[in-house]
Amino acid sequence: MSDSTTRSATDTAAPSTNRDLKKGSLAALRGLLPFLQPYRGRFLMAGIALVVAAGATLAIPYAFKQMIDLGFGAHAGLHSAERVNEVFVALFAVAVVLALATAARFYTVSWLGERVTADIRSAVYGHVVQQSPAFFETTQTGEVLSRITTDTTLIQAVVGTSISMALRNILLFAGGLVMLCITSPRLTAIIIGLLILTILPIVMFGRRVRKLSRDSQDRVADASAIASEILNAMPTVQAFTHEDIESKRFGATVENAFATAMRRIRARALLTMLAIVLVFGTIVFVLWLGAHAVLQGTMSGGDLGQFILYASIVAGAIGALSEVMGEAQRAAGATERLLELMAVQSEIRAPAQALALPPRAANGAALTLANVTFAYPSRPDSAALAHLNLDIRPGETVAIVGPSGAGKTTLFQLFLRFYDPQQGTIRLDGVDIRQLALHDLRGAVGIVPQDTVIFSADAMENIRYGRADATDEEVMRAARLAAAHEFIERLPNGYKSFLGERGVRLSGGQRQRIAIARALLKNPPLLLLDEATSALDAESERLVQAALEVAMQGRTTVIIAHRLATVQRADRIIVMEDGRIVETGTHRSLVALGGVYANLAALQFHNVHVEHSHE
Template sequence: MSAEDGSAFDIYRQRVERPLFRLFTEYGPGRLKWLTVGMVANVFARGASLLPPLVLGVAIDSVLSGDSPYSLPLVPSGWLPTTDLEQFWFSVWLIVGSFIVTAVFTWVYGVAANNFAHRVMHAVRTDSFETMQRLDMTFFDDKQTGEVLSVLNNDANNLENFLDNALQNSVRLGVMIVGIAIILFSLNWQLAMVTLVAVPALFGLTVWFMRAVEPRYVARRASVGNLNTRLENALSGVELVKTSGTESYETGRVEDASWRYFRDTMAVLRLNYVYRPGMELLAGISFAITFIIGGLWIFRGQGPLFLTGTLSSGEFVTFLFMTQRFVTPLAQVSNIVDQYENAKASCERVFGLMDIPSQITEAEDPVELEDVEGHVEYDHVDFGYAGVADGEPEELVIEEVRFEAEPGETVAFVGPTGAGKSTLLKLLIRLYDPVDGEVRLDGHDIRELSLESLRNHIGYVSQTTFLFDGTVAENIRYGRFGADREEVIDAAKSAEAHEFITALPDGYDTRIGERGVKLSGGQQQRLSIARTMLQDPEVLVLDEATSAVDTETEMLIQRSLDTLSADRTTFVIAHRLSTVREADEILVLEDGQIVERGDHESLLEEDGLYAKLWGVQAGEIDDLPEAFVQRARERAAERTDRLDAQADSLSPNDD
């Protein structure tokens, strides 16, 4: 994949249309009752909050000054008290009641809206993780784990914040604008026109801000993912950093990523520095104009400029209170837009992750494996890593591989680094699919089998051991969670791990830390082997299973592996040829092709690549042939070029 193409994640993110609408249509059903209750409660709360200024204005004009009869909009006059004292106390209790109603319905809204927001985000976060779990290994070969974590955590939190706060403030703003406009126009339509004159300007400024800020939010979300990746890599590799003395180098890389995030954040804030003060200025001007025009109207007893009619003191007070309540929500429009744009960018990233298709899919009616014998066939298999844009392989790394393993046989794969040994066996587990040819297990094309049943019958011990933060027993039991303590101990004994486990502070209940950092490399490897032994699979794949242990431990583990593989089909990848000399068949790979095959003795007689590798390891040959060394150097240079290109595509620009 070229740097220009971008990752699959980037491509599918750009294809997401109307992300927030999609969020509601896909995750709203079944949860809309909470949103509906919340929105209705918010309308009542905001409506009740507009009542005190209106009642106060009426009380001033009718009860305190006596200039007009006591009347309230939409309330029949027969329901209202007639004496001044009764009208006064009625006004007091009406105002107090409106505050109580506002508080109660605000509480109802808070409960309902938070239920909706957090239920939606629980589903989004769970679905995103489930989608990520189903993605092909090609996605993880390319995608930075820090950015994936950013999607699952930061972006999901942004959506939650939008659903929790922005919706509330949007409804509040809408109710306030409509409610205030109705009240003001009912009191004095001319002064209402003056008060609301700034609304078109506010709307225009908001439209400009939303169009200008959207691409900047997208860039900021990407820089967050890049920064998370850099931090995650630095923390995961802290031992390498310290032993290499490269703390300053890693600090520089984090500093570059952080500076990129700073630049992208400031690009958003620079627009906010214009938009937010602009909104507050326009809203403040609206309040000031209302105060000036209304004050002159009261002071002169007639409308200034082109205004006609009368304006009472109570109406003027109501206008001032209403305008002030109108100013505050308008000043918060910037926060709503900020949350909206942030959520939109995050939503694109979430659905961009969800939309990435998986190439490793099951058949419509997959076959469930039962009574597996372990007969494996590779029939003219080709494989290449798929490109992002068209899904076609850029180049073949496995070509025309064919071999057969009978049940109970051990087949070994040897060859130089990068020859395709590990990739070849990952096809058997369907971490990848061949682009041509078939891989069969007991006569079934493995693409016809259910993934779960296929992988349940194949044990895989990788050259890179992974252990979870938990106890020793939990890590051995992983994959067979129902295994009892005796089965766990038997598996550990078979892997030559029981002795060192019992020497740990809490034995099998000792917590080993993230990635098993409290154990040595050899101990980690033996736990991984014990985990596979507990699985008791019919087919066993050992990818450099003894690479992290010393010679003595290797001998002990090899003895256990010989016992484990005695009655099952076993595939072994090894650089130490001494560990595979007893294999039924040894396949020698070079540049993704099988160049030699046979048992140990016959391959030595051929005097080919295997014999040369054996001679070097046995000390019988001082050096490899120059042609072999040159090919190895060329492969190393190609890998270095690819890594450099990927690093260049991920590095922030100097400007």
């Protein structure tokens, strides 16, 4: 196997198999930095609001201390009522500041969560659509969709909520700890020592939660992949009466995802219970010591009240941080999965310094293959094409025939540079296609596939897919040339008629004429026709054939066809077998040769004769 084949298989490996990153590690969240950096100003605003809100929260216990000691303590006097009023006014002012800062923080971080998530979704989708077909040979679309939707939603929760909550509670924890030390150093030293002992088991148990979070996300992706596959093949599923079987298969996958999710939920519940019991048990014990200190007169009632409130803030901060840590671990798993997807690189890349195609000739493009050998990345030991040499002149119509598996469709995929050959070169108008920008190469090639893709849009937009900037008049002109105008006009809303998902409202011949109209609108110098009439009835074939005759004028045309009516019109016929060219000539010369083509022709003539005899 060549180095390029090895690299190809590696670069486009399914992301689900590239699991060598630190699984669920919070370090994976560093991958979000490129998406966060453009919004540094917003993060600064959120940070300011966060500090103000945390400061206001930490001021509340001190206000209570003043109220207790000055208003109700041993030193309270004639002016205690005034002091209490002042404290309550100050307390209300702190509450107003807290409310404003919290609202500002919530709005800012929520905006950041939505904005960053939208950017990530766009970036991942934009990266995926740039991948070569080799990527989609090994990756299910449902898996990709799960990552773009479910995983980005988890990231949204972290960016829009969890980061803010984590920073807020870190500030409250640090500030509360400082105030505890000021209030009672002895009790604070005891509480810190006990909290360290309680945090260790929480951290150890958190690792299991992290692993289960990643497993849960993977099982959801599996269910999405199966659902996507089956929904895209419903006619086949129903034709073979597999509805119940597929429902059970999907149900089993959903149950597997549910079981995995329940293991994660149980672990999270135990982690939360463990954190609450250990942390609050520690605090209750320390407060018991404080209560005895007040009884002994070594501590004031206000100091104890302040200590209780600050201890509650610290405990609440630790509990919230453990909850945020669980969310962050889930988001780390999601980020890891998205980074896997973003790390996949297509082996089909435009050169750094692309060459330009020469000015277009009036009669089409020249196409040359020199010693081309190719094997698909998923089947590297089986050559689809072997040492192929072919020279197609501008304006020539060349038909490629041969049995299934001969390599005909593979040629088209190489012409469009969906793959690169392991050996040899393909030149368009004398330029190696690997030296062309992909947009320029594919812009010079039009294709009418055997299975036409119709998008969920109206007829006008489906034809305009051939050239996005075409006017309505240009679209209708292409439709007329493709013999599609009449049937489109008969649709309920004409060119604005919705054609249904995958064109279910159109016949096979109508879909083919839409594809021909697209190719005509694109107006490429090189036209590829992939068995464009193979599945049509006689009337549809006649209409499509007439449209193809128009489409082939003034351009080079390469046709994959089995029907001799199409083949016989070609200037030259190339006969392929096992990835090699075995015969070349016209219909008459190849029949006279008595080789592979003659056998194919005789078989087809025999089938035609049998069909007529039964009519």
